[in-house]
Amino acid sequence: MEGPKIYGELFGLPITQTLVNTWIIMAMILVVCAILTKNMQKRPGKAQVIAETIVTVMDGLVGQTMGKDKMKFAPWMLALIMFLAFANTSGIYGLRSPTADLNCTVGLALMTFFMTQFYGLKSKGLGGFLKGFLEPMPFLLPINIIGEFANPVSLSFRLFGNMLGGGIIMALLYSALAGLYFFPVLIPVPFHFYFDIFSGLLQSFIFTMLSMVFISGAMD
Amino acid sequence: MEGLDFIKACSAIGAGIAMIAGVGPGIGQGFAAGKGAEAVGRQPEAQSDIVRTMLLGAAVAETTGIYGLIVALILLFANPFY
């Protein structure tokens, strides 16, 4: 699997395959949401039940992990996990994962990093925030600072490495299957199930859970 | 032998040595799976909670193995030295 193809340029910025695939995934999510929330009534039809279940489960998860007073983060967390779920499993519907590009994962991890710092500053005040680096012992200050920066690095590289590794293994598998004498119909199926579906959904869950833990940890 | 061949040869060695990082998650996730099985044996009703915690921790433990894989893949496919 080579790097993302570049399709052209717009105002000096390259239009890469990652960018185009992200637009396609955004369009898919918008279509799914439009179908699920069309014609909402007090006695829900089947599509509305699915939408309500998703929102309720996510609200429960945010309430459990971050605390009941931080429910304002639930819409962002749901948007994050929906985008990641569609983006990581792109191997199934033939697109190169946008999260197999370090630019995309670093962007998402920086969102979490800036949210952590901003809400930590806002809820603890400048003095409390700076004192937080001196806990539990003052000589741990450089380790705490590096630990703060280690969080977005590990978030982004974990997601990038898992998706790129899965993509390369699938590409190697397909090129190895190209030299067979019979038509290899069912052989890639368990690999797609493990690398695309299981690993993709697990990594999106991990990214969202870690973001929730970091943001709520910085706020108290 | 050319200089470029020597770089390629040593990149191959480096890529292999980088995958020694796979030892750690193997040991750690195995320990987690064992403890998870023991916990489910003790309280089978909590199985979904236990499995969710175990998978969460195992996926985090996977990270350094993935770092080693990234360095090995960079040395194999995106080598900056030639």
Added chain:
Amino acid sequence: MIGDANIVDFLLQFLGQFDGIDVIRAFSAIGAGTAMIAGVGPGIGQGFAAGKGAEAVGIRPGAQSDVIRTMLLGAAVAETTGIYGLIVALILLFANPFM
């Protein structure tokens, strides 16, 4: 001692046929790979934390969210040395100070 029956002389003669910059590049590649052996530690440690976390959730399923939060915070701290190794490897590959 006969000729180049000495292994160190043989190695130096072998390496002497290349440009210095190629030898630096080659050994940087080996160094980047060796730096990733630092990944063994967090792998074992975070797996141990995951196991103990699963056991704790089995003993008291009501404390699941607290257990998960503590486990993930501890695992993130344990990650740091693995990231140190990754940083050294990436520096050797992409921002090499010797080339």
